[in-house]
Amino acid sequence: MANHGRTAAGRPEAVRLDGVGKSHGRGAGAVVALRDLTIGFAEGTFTAVMGPSGAGKSTFLHCAAGLDAPTTGAVRLGGTDLATLTEAERTMLRRERIGFVFQDYNLLPSLTVAENIALPLLLAGRRAGPDLLLRTAARVGLADRLRRRPAELSGGQRQRAAIARALVTGPEVIFADEPTGALDSRTARHILALLRDLVDSGGQTVVMVTHDPVAASWAHRVVLLADGRVADVLDAPTAERVAARMARLGEW
Template sequence: MNTAPVRGAGTDDVVRMTKVLRTYGNDRNRVVALDEVSISFPRGTFTAVMGPSGSGKTTLLQCAAGLDRPTGGSVLLDGQELTGLDEKDLTRLRRERIGFVFQAFNLLPALDVAENVALPLRLAGRKPERGAVDAVLDRVGLGDRKSHHPGELSGGQQQRVAIARALITKPAVIFGDEPTGALDTRTALEVLWLLRETVHQGGQTAIIVTHDPVAASHADRVVFLADGQIVDEVYGASADRIAERMTHLGAWGDRRTAGYAEGAV
């Protein structure tokens, strides 16, 4: 059983996961997606989560965001324990305290930019404060595009709209699932700089899942998963260092690293 302390735990954690277990299937074909993971994400930080396919990255993000229910353990988000909430309360919390940015921009083509940004508030039965939509669009550099529709924008501009939509509720945390996966390299870098600025100047917390070492290098911290467990984390690492660490993930990588160490003795 994993009895390690919560990684990075502090008094100002926006998200704290404690011994989170997520399994699928029954006793005969049980699959462990997360194996008692404990980790925290402090306020005002930008974390990238990486790992090979099937390592548990997306499951970790979904459990942290209340999109999936853990089989066991605890998830605390902005002081609220998620595991005991019913679907109605989870939906309300997601709308008010969480922003989402996905690889697919998920904008509604019939709505203009301003209407897409205001949508989370409308769904929650609230009206945007006067000037709030304009302010957040200015923040992402699209103040002159508020009357345009998604089809009139480039991919990078659409992702900026998605970020503005994530920010409009002033969330405690922004979750991103491959937020630059559909963008070209230059546009992806612009979006990553925007996310980084949002964290460091706006005080938001951002957690993204990515397979791209360049994208991960823009984060303050990179967390590595393998076989449903956190196996390492690095701070302020370059893309080359992150890519090198990715090649040694999992049991095979551990054995290979151990073999090198024994051969060097």
């Protein structure tokens, strides 16, 4: 793999956005969602991305994860410039090198937990061995639930299954979009502790979009977006610091 960007601490970057701009529509009616956004996400770190409604969080996620192409600038996953890839190559990259976790889990109700976890491997044309499935399920505390279907699981267990599905390909980065948004506070805490442990103990890279200062406080740092730009970066965040900074951005 080509040598890619490094953070100030010398750690390689899993994802980097350079001068990324994104507009929806054309001409006078165009809406600018991202403006000259430059930021990197180091390997083995947990970053929360926050901002007021309309700040560009969803567009950032779609561009960073290769779901959407930026209007200007470059997005790199490791040493790969996503702009150089065909649509088919981008699809394969998302399947093999990126994991996704969503607020509503996106599990297929007709499949068992094991089959849901195996899905990214099957889509990428790889064999889903039982040892790998069991190991992945054990990492998220679901080793005894592999034969259950989503309807037989609690909300927290469904999100654990979704995290296992995101992990199974050994992705370079996991993008989580409001992963605790549908959970009660106690269950959310368990899911956030799991994500943090995947980073601290497993070396995983996690980038999480959230509106919740408590959820953001589990991350190593918080990136605050406003009007499509980086407004601030908070290291070692607390919920109180995040809430105070968000208030100054006009969220509440």
